[in-house]
Amino acid sequence: MIKEIMNCQKCNMCNNQRPLLDKVEECDVMWVGLSAKKVDNIMDEIPLSTSTRSGKLISEMEAEVCGCKFYKTNVVKCLPLSNNGKLRYPTKKEMDLCIVNLKREIELLNPKIIILLGNNVIQSVEKSLKVTFDKFNDYEYKLYKHGDYSFLPIHHPSYISIYKRKNKEIYIDAVKELIISTI
Numbered sequence: 409m410i411k412e413i414m415n416c417q418k419c420n421m422c423n424n425q426r427p428l429l430d431k432v433e434e435c436d437v438m439w440v441g442l443s444a445k446k447v448d449n450i451m452d453e454i455p456l457s458t459s460t461r462s463g464k465l466i467s468e469m470e471a472e473v474c475g476c477k478f479y480k481t482n483v484v485k486c487l488p489l490s491n492n493g494k495l496r497y498p499t500k501k502e503m504d505l506c507i508v509n510l511k512r513e514i515e516l517l518n519p520k521i522i523i524l525l526g527n528n529v530i531q532s533v534e535k536s537l538k539v540t541f542d543k544f545n546d547y548e549y550k551l552y553k554h555g556d557y558s559f560l561p562i563h564h565p566s567y568i569s570i571y572k573r574k575n576k577e578i579y580i581d582a583v584k585e586l587i588i589s590t591i
Contacts, residue, residue, distance in 0.1 A: 413485060413512065418505040421498075427485030427509070430454045435479035436591050438519040439466055440510065441564075442528050443484035443498045456480040462525070465565035465576070472584045476591055479517055483510055483532050503532045511536070514557060521590050522557055523583070526564030533559065547575065547582040551590060560586055 413427050428444040431454060439456055447453040456463045463480075470478050484498040484506045498506075510533075514522060524530045524541075534540055541552050541561045552559045560583070563572070568579045 413509045416485065416506075416509060418508075419486070419502055421484070421486035421488055421502065424489045425487035426450050428453060428455050428482070428487075429485065430480045432477065432479045433517075434477055435517050436476045436520045437473075437478050437587055438514065438517060438522045439478065439480045439525060440522060440529050440533070441480070441482045441525050443482050444487045446487055446495065454480055455482045460566075461569040462565040465569055465580075469580050469583050469587075472580060473587050473591075476587065479513075479519065481510065481513055483507060483529055485509055497528070500532075503528075504535070507532060507536045518556075520558065521551070521587060522559050524559060524561045526562075526567065529564075530561040547578050549582055549586060551586060558590060 410429060413429060416422060416427060425444060425446065428447060428450050441456050441462060444455060445460060456466055458464050458467050466480070470476070483503050488496050488498040488502060490496045524533055530541060537554055539552070539554055541559065544561065549560060549562050562583055563579065568576055572579070
């Protein structure tokens with residue numbers, strides 16, 4: 409499975425950097441971000457690492473939930489770069505091509521909760537699964553059951569870190585409570 413994803417060549421982004429994947433082989437909670445970041449060695453790094461704002465905030469939430477196994481991934485596993493070599497948002501087409509890899513990870517890891525980080529991720533998963541998640545109000549998040557899986561759409565952690573720092577504890581508590589009540 410992982411080998412299959414590591415060898416993905418559905419688009420040209422694999423030429424920028426091979427897929428960045430977590431090393432965990434089982435999990436209770438799967439965090440899903442948008443796309444990979446540039447790393448020196450994909451074997452030494454994982455998605456949503458603590459070297460990013462998002463990863464730091466996710467790590468804080470994980471520390472509040474004992475006994476859970478976490479897995480971090482992205483909709484787009486490879487590095488989207490602009491023509492001038494700068495990190496960019498992946499296109500809808502790139503997300504559509506790569507969502508197959510996310511679905512495969514979900515099937516193999518069978519998480520109890522799949523946390524979708526931000527609107528781009530939420531919309532990509534909605535389109536792929538042909539579902540609609542209600543828009544959340546403030547920090548009133550809720551789980552959505554789809555097939556065998558529970559999805560939790562939330563604000564992107566970097567949005568909280570940058571624009572809503574004063575509400576960080578409310579955000580952490582809201583997510584933490586849903587994880588604890590589900591696991």
